[in-house]
Amino acid sequence: MRTFDLGDVLSITTGKLVSPRHIEGVYDILNYMTRDNLFTHQLPRAMQECAPWLLRQHPQLAEVDAESVTPDNFREWLERQSEMFGAALVVEPIPQDDHERKNPLTELGEMVDPEKIIVVEVPESNP
Secondary structure, three states, rough: EEEHHHHHHHHHHOOOOOOOOOOOHHHHHHHHHHHOOHHHHHHHHHHHHHHHHHHHHHHHHOOOOOOOOOOHHHHHHHHHHHHHHHHEEEOOOOOHOOEEEEHHHHHHHOOOOOOOHHHHHHHHOOO
């Protein structure tokens, strides 16, 4: 178990970026919950996998409405949520069977035309 800022958790459950650490908070909680090292294009899938588990762990968040949140008002909105739910929540990882591990390049190839993917191989440096 690990404690996360409420904004990190709500970024996953609401689909709105309300983490005080912005996208870093999203990477942090999703990597922890999935036990993976996700690439940007993998975040939406991981959010779909993790959101139900977060709501099982913290059912009080199920009714949180973030529809009116904007980049300009998210801090005030998050402060109001923190007053209701606390500034941080304990989170457990999801069961390993509930996260599909995919090679990031393979998954990217499933999302876009493979001909548009350019792989750059960096030679190992000799110290």
